[in-house]
Amino acid sequence: MALEYTDKVIEHFRNPRNVGVIENPDGIGKVTSPICGDIMELYIKVKDNIIVDAKFQTFGCAAAVASSSILTEIIIGKPVKEALKITNKRIVKALGGLPKEKLHCSVLAEDGVKSAIEDYLRKAKRR
Amino acid sequence: MALEYTDKVIEHFRNPRNVGVIENPDGIGKVTSPICGDIMELYIKVKDNIIVDAKFQTFGCAAAVASSSILTEIIIGKPVKEALKITNKRIVKALGGLPKEKLHCSVLAEDGVKSAIEDYLRKAKRR
Amino acid sequence: MNEKFIYLDHNATTPADLRVIEAMRPYFNELYGNPLSLYKFASKSREAVELAREKVAKLLNAEPNEIIFTSGGTEANNVAIKGVAHANLTAVRQVKKRGNHIITSKIEHPAVLKPCKWLESQGFKVTYISVDKYGVIDLDELRDAITDKTILISIMHANNEVGTIEPIEEISRLAKEHNVYFHTDAVQTVGKTSTNVDELGVDLLSLSGHKFYGPKGVGALYIRRGTKLVPFVHGGGHERNLRAGTHNVPGIVGLGKACEIAELEREEAKKLKRLRDKLYQGIMDKIPEVIFPGHPENRLAGTLSICVKYVEGESMLINLDFEGIAVSSGSACASGSLEPSHVLLAMGIPREVAHSSLRFSLGRDNTDEDIDKVLTVFPNIVKKLRKISPFGKHR
Amino acid sequence: MNEKFIYLDHNATTPADLRVIEAMRPYFNELYGNPLSLYKFASKSREAVELAREKVAKLLNAEPNEIIFTSGGTEANNVAIKGVAHANLTAVRQVKKRGNHIITSKIEHPAVLKPCKWLESQGFKVTYISVDKYGVIDLDELRDAITDKTILISIMHANNEVGTIEPIEEISRLAKEHNVYFHTDAVQTVGKTSTNVDELGVDLLSLSGHKFYGPKGVGALYIRRGTKLVPFVHGGGHERNLRAGTHNVPGIVGLGKACEIAELEREEAKKLKRLRDKLYQGIMDKIPEVIFPGHPENRLAGTLSICVKYVEGESMLINLDFEGIAVSSGSACASGSLEPSHVLLAMGIPREVAHSSLRFSLGRDNTDEDIDKVLTVFPNIVKKLRKISPFGKHR
């Protein structure tokens, strides 16, 4: 079925925030959607348990890019613990909705932040 | 399927010749089409083995009426023996053709003349 | 044919309303996008299709997602009947009930009878219910026919030849009692009379655009939410995977418009009934030995079926044609067929009388003058033809 | 979107030619008769349908009575494939050969694959032949797949996604040797390249109006004289009993006109090829790491399929859309589907690369300026998207 994206999705897709790579990140999430095979990489920088920077690279559809972009906006400035609670529903809401067939793309972003924080926690433990 | 009648068919259908009944005929043919159940009645008057008059009544489609009408034109003035040889092909030809689905209607006319002549011959014998 | 052409065959097909044509126009070569394409240009086509779906739904008092578009009434019937039947063969979960028995009637359109016959050849069992002399389904026979194996009842809303309206509400009660799907071929009623799917109580309902001033080549099937059927035309994922093929966008838009217009013209049936009754009265008065098949009350407003004893139908049709009057003998689909109407025979009319049938079906464009003209020329035509008839002399 | 809109998705659908619309016009509400009705008014509709049939036949070098009209390419495929298959189940005399085995390819349109899948669920066996890296059918595999039970081979004439033209003549020789019917889905070639049924040697050929400037919602099936198949849409006796339903007269007339115009515009392919090659060259020159699926020579003139590594297809599509350029990623029917194109996968293209695909399909209305515009904006779009891509950094 053809898709209807909200203006917000399109806006974030066309002007994605925080694209790129962080050198020496505190956590990296690399996730693949089990549904479509698309890929997201999320880099985070953490200071005093607060996410102070986040950057992403996504190979995926417009919904995936927009989800990634808005996710970085949501998590920057948030305590790690809170960021861990972010669900794809939250992302969908922030985007003003996603077509049914595209809900999994927001799950990719949820998985991305979880994976990045887990990586951060693992590394933090080791230190 | 819808039907295409020749002008000749239509002309004979709209202005059928020799419609009616002959009082005290020399032969009567009453036939029913085995295909569609329609009915033709043909009356003939014979003098010196020549058909001098013929009249018909037909309950049937336009093709049947036109076949009946042209048949009477063909047989009037013909020797009985010759009239007996008239086939539906001859009638179809005289009408300039008939749609495939309507060939049986000309057979009704052929059957009509055969039946009328047989009736005449039967009666003639008895006399 | 210099005089006004009088079209009295609206049950065969209708002209598209000018508003319908106007609504379709942009979708041929301006907004021509494929509704399923992803770019913005195509979403205009998609929106047009969805708006049309809403309009169809509104006329039926259904939800838009209960409507799928087809290429006409025939295909809608095929989708419904074969779709329910095959859902029983295929691994479809939650099929209402499994079985191989279908019930329909003896007076259905070929677009229902032929799919049923085909299913018989594929191992399904089909019962064909009788009708009374008015063409009304025998409800007792129907009740008795329902078995544990019955999965579908398909009974038409109104008959195309004689106009009789069937007791759909009663049938739907029976269907519900026995947990059987109920489909109605409403091709002759949609846009002409009320077809509220909840009042009718049907699970599936077929309609066709060209029968009510919409375009030819487009129709729709109402599928009550939850009704399980498998696709008939297989291909891309159009129409909820139930009917594949690139959308006929102009046609669909035209169908939607026709539905919208039908709601505006609800009063029209009154006019049709008045004209039809005038025609009926005139024929009664002027032509002896005519019978009028069809229910005297529960009947489509514009339909008048007659049998003119001793005269064959086609003969009358052709003579009327020469007067510029278009009518049909039986149904258009059966034209050229040699068999007398299966509908009239099922109503107990003798073969030779059934051969004498003619159908007048009135529409939006007909006037009092049209009826007057028919009443002037038709009695003479009958008189002339009866002279040719071998039965004629017996009167 | 103030600038000129650039439509480069002609394989999805085309605008109806103005001459087509003009030809259709009278049949909506002037000559609206049902072609099967008996009065003179209706014979004008009938003649229009038959004239259209002649035009379709002419384009294919077939006889008019070898053409039946359908509601589109999808239905034509369903009629052909299920019609031949079911002729083997039903009591049809003189079926060429009895059996339950069908051969098709891995790159067919869903309108062929889905009917085949459905037949599998009904007990038929289907073999899906592989293609090489250009998308060309493996003739050896096809030869080996034919058994005593094979009743039908269905291989498309040209693929809608990559444009590769299949070796139809060779396949038809194989089919003839083994006394098997051969159907080709020519929806993407009719009106664009030669589709002479005798040169192709096919028994059945599907086409669809809206792919070559005809109307949506109408198509046709060529059925070589003597080919035995049973009806698919059951109902009245329209179209030689093979396809029931009131004729879509305006649509059929439009299809006929589109065929006539296609013959006039035979030179057009040259223009399309030139523009397509220009686009190809420009992308080659300006964008690194692009691959071009499809046969380099034997390909539809207007089709250019590309995979832009590291960038997902829909992303490019939406960005091009914002520049007023309409293209597709894969096929319209599959849009929104999450699976990468089955065609590209069958050609051996890795999943992630297949996810990077875009299809440009050119048509009559495209100009050099259109291509220039694409070549101006597209490289920047790719650059921008590659920045977002996690694969991008690896270069």
Ligand SMILES: Cc1ncc(COP(=O)(O)O)c(C=O)c1O
């Ligand atoms: C009752 C009924 N059902 C079905 C149909 C078939 O509709 P269509 O010709 O649009 O396929 C018709 C008319 O032909 C009809 O009158």
Ligand SMILES: Cc1ncc(COP(=O)(O)O)c(C=O)c1O
């Ligand atoms: C190769 C091919 N076959 C069949 C079809 C289906 O045609 P239609 O959408 O007209 O039913 C299409 C286009 O959608 C196609 O490209």
Ligand code: FES
């Ligand atoms: S479809 Fe893969 S991320 Fe959206």
Ligand code: FES
């Ligand atoms: S159809 Fe019966 S005589 Fe022509």
